[in-house]
Amino acid sequence: MSGQLTIVGLGPGPAGWVTPAANAAVAAADVMLGYAPYLARLTPRAGQIFEASDNREELQRAVRALELASQGKRVVMVSGGDPGVFAMAAAVFEAVEKNPGLANDFDIRVEPGITAMLAAAARIGAPLGHDFCAISLSDNLKPWEVIERRLRLAAEADFVIALYNPASKARPNQIRHAFRILNSARKPETTVIFARAVGRDDEEIEVTTLKEAPDALCDMRTLVIVGSDATRSLRGNKGRIWVYTPRSARGK
């Protein structure tokens, strides 16, 4: 029997945001691999094996997935959000490249998912309504100078900026460095959104400004969106705050 490897995005959390295609891949799997909290969202059916791993072990997990699929297993590798955005799909293809021959006898598929910035944006309006970029602030895998350079150029380009992995216990201060850089290039009133645990029971969304942003609570489960010059806030029904970036842009 020929194996198969599907890298699946489970979205930010709620079942209502998991695509039917992702669910079908999960249902058909012999073995499920993934970071423990993502596997914990799923209920194994009889005969299905779950192999949880830690979140620093992405490359080992990817190689393990290739080995199991090459043995004829239907393997699903789960990611939160979308597997192609700062997640497992790139790790799997890196493992394919580093282990020539291991992935020659089975098909690989990627099932997209709702990535954190889309969910966060939907909750607060339409802040990504115009040109935007996504930057991971984690310097586990890239030097801080690269991050800093991209932040400066993104600010200069007046992109809306989605910041993934803004902070962790090991890196509590990077988001403050990032805000310092952005503060030097964007006006202090620029809208900033802190979207924490989107789609979960403890979801919390804070809208503030670049000037005030360094004081906001920010952790591993937070996605930060920094507006462009055009990003606007307005009050809706029952005083609710909406943030959106207009579809049109003026020249300088």
Place this chain on the structure above:
Amino acid sequence: MSGQLTIVGLGPGPAGWVTPAANAAVAAADVMLGYAPYLARLTPRAGQIFEASDNREELQRAVRALELASQGKRVVMVSGGDPGVFAMAAAVFEAVEKNPGLANDFDIRVEPGITAMLAAAARIGAPLGHDFCAISLSDNLKPWEVIERRLRLAAEADFVIALYNPASKARPNQIRHAFRILNSARKPETTVIFARAVGRDDEEIEVTTLKEAPDALCDMRTLVIVGSDATRSLRGNKGRIWVYTPRSARGK
């Protein structure tokens, strides 16, 4: 009875990529508004009204949605992809802002969807595996100089670049201008992906280089992804080409 307006993302096309939350909103609607080809994907249930409109009429459609919701209707506004990415959600909030009072008596919700770049990326591997940006090449709503400036800065930042609305009958040459700009800032071997009609029967994905990109077929249904310096191609099972951008980046 209190009305409601939900702006729903239907993803790139296949039913397997429509979230359960989007389907639930569609099922509960009294009135569905949208660009005709998106409404054509849905089957009205008894008692449901479909109002199709042209794709240049976004603001009028948004005002109409607010009017119907203020009359107590459960209104769904459909978008392809994700409603917050170059789509209807920003138009709705623009209409709310321009029509004070009209949206005071009902709730608005946004239901995220799989946006084109995530679907295109999934089909070809993981090209968005590292820092990236999304730029719309349509100059209906912004001057070309803004687009040009963002392309230059995005190239300088070494972002992977997703180009939405790369060409239309009215704008056949903008994508060529874009490639000229990118060619002057990035190496000619940079990977470029043309993902056409992703998820449809006539889906077609072409992988080429920045040097050859101006000769590729590109239309309204195409999403273009331009790799970073780090983006790589490799051959998988049965000669299939995969493209991915590694999770790690080196300094300059």
